[in-house]
Amino acid sequence: MIDRPQSPCVAVCALDARAEFCTGCGRTIAEIGEWGGATAERQCAILALLPERMARQAAGQPVVL
Template identity: 50%
Template sequence: MSDIPSPCVAVCQIDRESGHCLGCWRTIEEISGWSGFDGERRLQIIAELHDRRGAAAPRLRRKNRRRAGTATSVD
C-alpha cells in the first residue's frame, strides 16, 4: 500500500460528458482502484487532475453561469 492519500473531497458527482468526478476529477475506474494502486500510479493520476479540471472548467462555467440581472439582493 502507498501512503499517498486519496484526492477525494466528498463531492461525489460524475460528469456524464467527461466521465470525471466533479469533486476530485478522477474516473470511476481510478476511484474504485485507488486502494490497490501503488504510489507511482497514484502520483500519475494526481498529476493529471489539474489538467482535467482546467479542460472541463469553461464548459461547466457556461452551464452554471447565472443570467445577468437575475441576482437578487437582500435588504
C-alpha cells in the same frame, strides 16, 4: 520508495455522464475504483492528471480522458 499520497476525494462526488469523471476530484470511475489497491507510483500518476482535467472543466472546455 514513494510515500502514498492522500486521496484527492473532496466528498463532492458527482459523476459527469459525458466524460465519466468525478466533478469533485477529477478522477475517472476506473481511477476511483483502483485507488485503494494502486501503488504509490500509480496514485501519483493519477494525481498528475487531475489539475488539467479540473481546469478544463472549470473553463467549460471538453475533458478528454
